[in-house]
Amino acid sequence: NLILKFLQLSNQPKLPPTAGFLYLSVCLYISFFTPIYNNPPQASVIRNFGPKKKGKKLEMAVAASASCIFCQIASKSTSTTILHSDEKVVAFEDISPSAVRHYLVIPVEHIPTVKDLQRRTEDFSLVTHMLEVGQMLLHRDAPQCTHYRFGFHQPPLNSVNHLHLHCLALPYTPRWKCVKFLSLGSLGFLEAEKLLEKLKPLPPVISKV
Ligand SMILES: [Zn+2]
Ligand SMILES: [Zn+2]
Structure with missing residues (x-):
């Protein structure tokens, strides 16, 4: 999915090659770090209430x-x-x-x-x-x-x-x-x-x- 996006971006002649690379870096960065922030530390049953x-x-x-x-x-x-x-x-x-x-x-x-x-x-x-x-x-x-x-x-x-x-x-x-x-x-x-x-x-x- 990411690679596809990268290729699509790179194939657009209007964008300089560095833009595609920058986009890929940002995507990788976000996908790499997001799971950590989506998983809060294990909490007790009592305090973890909705x-x-x-x-x-x-x-x-x-x-x-x-x-x-x-x-x-x-x-x-x-x-x-x-x-x-x-x-x-x-x-x-x-x-x-x-x-x-x-x-x-x-x-x-x-x-x-x-x-x-x-x-x-x-x-x-x-x-x-x-x-x-x-x-x-x-x-x-x-x-x-x-x-x-x-x-x-x-x-x-x-x-x-x-x-x-x-x-x-x-x-x-x-x-x-x-x-x-x-x-x-x-x-x-x-x-x-x-x-x-x-x-x-x-x-x-x-x-x-
Ligand atoms: Zn004590
Ligand atoms: Zn008490």
């Missing part, structure tokens, strides 16, 4: 929040002390702190794990906001610390199945707790900055046609 599934999604979210401890904290139906809350996120202290200061920042929406996030503006902004809240709280509450860490446990090694950003002002307490936050590639602790790189929307493809 307008039809919205009711179903809502049902699942309600069911999840009823049994999810972090959803209960986000809805402020527990006695947990809330360090920060806004329309998108809630922050509180980790129930068993591993460092001088150890906070969790969670989205109000029930998102199970980092695997449920996609490369798109919505998810990139959410994680950016979670990180900013975590940084703000640690800089406020542990200004004497020189080392901070922010990141996520990846399934299956995560604890609670509601996305939560661990915010640590080091050192670890006790020291051995550092093992919980080892970066072990796709299994270990994922630094927030690394996750943001994965979620950052790609610049649009500019076609010269």
